[in-house]
Structures are given as C-alpha cells and as structure tokens.
Amino acid sequence: MERARRGDENAYEELVRAHQGIAFRTAYLLAGNAADAEEAAQDGFVKAYRALGRFRAGSPFRPWLLQIVANEARNRRRSSGRRDALALRAAAEETSGGAAPSPEGDLLAGEERERLLAAVNDLREEERLVIACRFFLELSEEETAAALDLRLGTVKSRTSRALDHLREAYA
Amino acid sequence: MPELETALRQLGADLELPPTPDLASAIRGRLVRPRAWRRPVLIALAVLVVAVGAALAVPSARTAILDWLGLRNVSVVRVDELPPARPLGRLDLGPEVTLAEAKHRVDWLRVPVRKPDHVYLSDALPGGRVTLLWGTPSKVRLILTETGGRAYIQKIVEGESEVERVDIGDGGAWFQGQHIVMFQDRTGMPHESTGRLAANTLAWQLGDVTLRLEGNISRDEALRLARGIQ
Numbered sequence: 001m002e003r004a005r006r007g008d009e010n011a012y013e014e015l016v017r018a019h020q021g022i023a024f025r026t027a028y029l030l031a032g033n034a035a036d037a038e039e040a041a042q043d044g045f046v047k048a049y050r051a052l053g054r055f056r057a058g059s060p061f062r063p064w065l066l067q068i069v070a071n072e073a074r075n076r077r078r079s080s081g082r083r084d085a086l087a088l089r090a091a092a093e094e095t096s097g098g099a100a101p102s103p104e105g106d107l108l109a110g111e112e113r114e115r116l117l118a119a120v121n122d123l124r125e126e127e128r129l130v131i132a133c134r135f136f137l138e139l140s141e142e143e144t145a146a147a148l149d150l151r152l153g154t155v156k157s158r159t160s161r162a163l164d165h166l167r168e169a170y171a
Numbered sequence: 172m173p174e175l176e177t178a179l180r181q182l183g184a185d186l187e188l189p190p191t192p193d194l195a196s197a198i199r200g201r202l203v204r205p206r207a208w209r210r211p212v213l214i215a216l217a218v219l220v221v222a223v224g225a226a227l228a229v230p231s232a233r234t235a236i237l238d239w240l241g242l243r244n245v246s247v248v249r250v251d252e253l254p255p256a257r258p259l260g261r262l263d264l265g266p267e268v269t270l271a272e273a274k275h276r277v278d279w280l281r282v283p284v285r286k287p288d289h290v291y292l293s294d295a296l297p298g299g300r301v302t303l304l305w306g307t308p309s310k311v312r313l314i315l316t317e318t319g320g321r322a323y324i325q326k327i328v329e330g331e332s333e334v335e336r337v338d339i340g341d342g343g344a345w346f347q348g349q350h351i352v353m354f355q356d357r358t359g360m361p362h363e364s365t366g367r368l369a370a371n372t373l374a375w376q377l378g379d380v381t382l383r384l385e386g387n388i389s390r391d392e393a394l395r396l397a398r399g400i401q
Binding site (some may be wrong): 137 | 175178179180181182185186188189191192193194195197199202
C-alpha cells in the first residue's frame, strides 16, 4: 500500500489484482450488467489511484475502494435510466463430470435453493442489496455500508428486517 | 436463525455471476499514460459531474460539461464525502520568489491589481505554477494559483457543494463549499495541491492560463477580484 501511495504502479497493480474480484462483483450487483460493472470497476480503480495520496495510511483499503466503485456503478445505472432490478440467478447444477460436491453443497439442493433465491429476488431492492452484500458477496457490515452508502446502523437494521422477511417467505 | 444465513452464503456461492475481467491489465495501461486522462473515453469514465449531481458516463457528455464550464484543464469530480485531507499549514507551493522574478520567469503570468504578500513559483506542474498569497503562509486570507497551459487539474467536491458556471475570462466556474484540488505533476502522478482551504473557489480560464482564487470570500467578491486580474 505504501509503495502504491508513492506511485509504484507495480504495487498498485498488485492491489488491483487482490481486489478486482470483489470490486467487479459489487459493481455488477449495483450496475446490473457486466459491461457497466467492468467500466465502473475500472474507473473506480483509476480514481482510487489518483486519490491515493489522500488515502489515510493505516485505514482499510477495501471499504474505501468499494465506496468509489459502487458510486461509479450507481452512476452508470442512473444515467442509463434503467429501473429494473438485477435478478439474481443460480448457476446450473453440474450433474456430471464435475468435482464432488462440497459438504455445504448438500445443504441447499434443487428446489430449496430456487425457493430461497426467489424469496431474495422478491425482497424490496434496498433489502435485497443488503442481503446480497452481506451474504452473497460476504462483505463486512462496514464494507456494506460503504458500498451502499448507508450508515452502519442502517445496514444492521435493514439486514435484520430483510432476514425477517426472508424467514416469513421462506419458512 | 443461523441456518438461513448459512443457506444464503451457500446460495451466494452458487450464483451465476459473470467472470471477473482482467481489470489489473486494463488499469495499468491507463496509469502509465497519464496524458490519457485527456482522452475522451478515459476521461468520461473518470467520475465527474457537474450538473445536478447526475453522473454521466459517456464521453460526449463529459466533454459537453467541460465545454459548459469553459474550463479546458479542470475536471470536476463529485463524491458523497470528501476523503480526509491533510491539515493546512503545510502548503507545498514551491520556493518563494518576488513578483518581479515570477513575471520574468513565467511569461504567461496574469498579475492582479492588488499586490500579493507572498509569491511562490513551482515547476512541479508541466506548464509551471505560480501561487500568489495574501496574508501569511500560516494564516492564508486569499490564494491565487495560476497554472500554465499543460497543467491538468481535478477538483473533488462533496455531493452537496454547488458548482456554478460564471461569466469571466474565457469561461469559469464558482465552487461553493469545501473541496480538494488535485493536479498531475510532470511524471503524471496525481498530487493534492493545497490541501483543503476554507473554501469557496473561483476557477477560470484566461487563454491558456487556468486561475484559481480560493478563500473565505463570496462569489461576488471573488468575481470582482478576478476581473482586476489582467
């Protein structure tokens, strides 16, 4: 991080590689399509690089980066005029030729999984985004707050409310 | 109900998400060519926004906004919250010189009617930079920064800050509220220019020179002072 702050491009590239997955997925969630997500993530990284001189040493990089990338993604969605929410889909199950399923894989098979996913997709967007950040992207509460531009308390209360709604729908 | 949370995490692992593109390579290309900031496509991707906080992500839109502002060398980035700025009192303005020396060394310098208390000349920017300061370095009342034609400046403003086009010189803009000024040095590295000053800023263009007047002053005062600069 220090090397990147001093302008070492190789060091910054390492940072990008370390965070590009989560940055892209966060952008995808908010922008709603892969092309906009890619642009948003790229621009977020470029903007972060340009602002590194003002990044407070010792602070966590990831929430700061996600905030920048998420803003980019939201801006793209807003400027495109799209209102429809991103519908999340589960990948097709591998029925042959794949590796052995993980033990957790047995937890949610077939119908169960589709039912839960439908319940998530039926949530209000603000609740769906919190669930997606916290459980699908596995962001911390702080990172979720940064990505969704919310107060920490709002993330906590909204997550709790969304889980209640899911329990009702998924029970 | 931990089962639900576990189930959600497992569902997340099963979601159909597009593969992550190789962002590192794409980014690197943009970092090693800082002049590429000026390319419409790249610039368009770089944040911005002036009008009504709307984010515009297409090249033509950003170009239009810059034209609207009349500031060829200044881009405006709106963020929800300014990142922490370094404290004042450590202004990196370059060596102090006399006004006569600055005029001698920088032929594009625009001179205000009212003589500044301090003058600094820096060659950190590609086109050079002169800073005229009223007050003292530790207690700045007003600061005028002039940059030559090739400098590229970025202003980062908070979401609620006002940005307004004003009629001065070859185009100008009034920034009400705190902001941060970034510039690219000769090597293309971005730097924070003056830290966060109290404030309000008038930025305008006179030919190839970009001027920035900052201080705790009103829009009308700033315009009156600016119009006295030839």
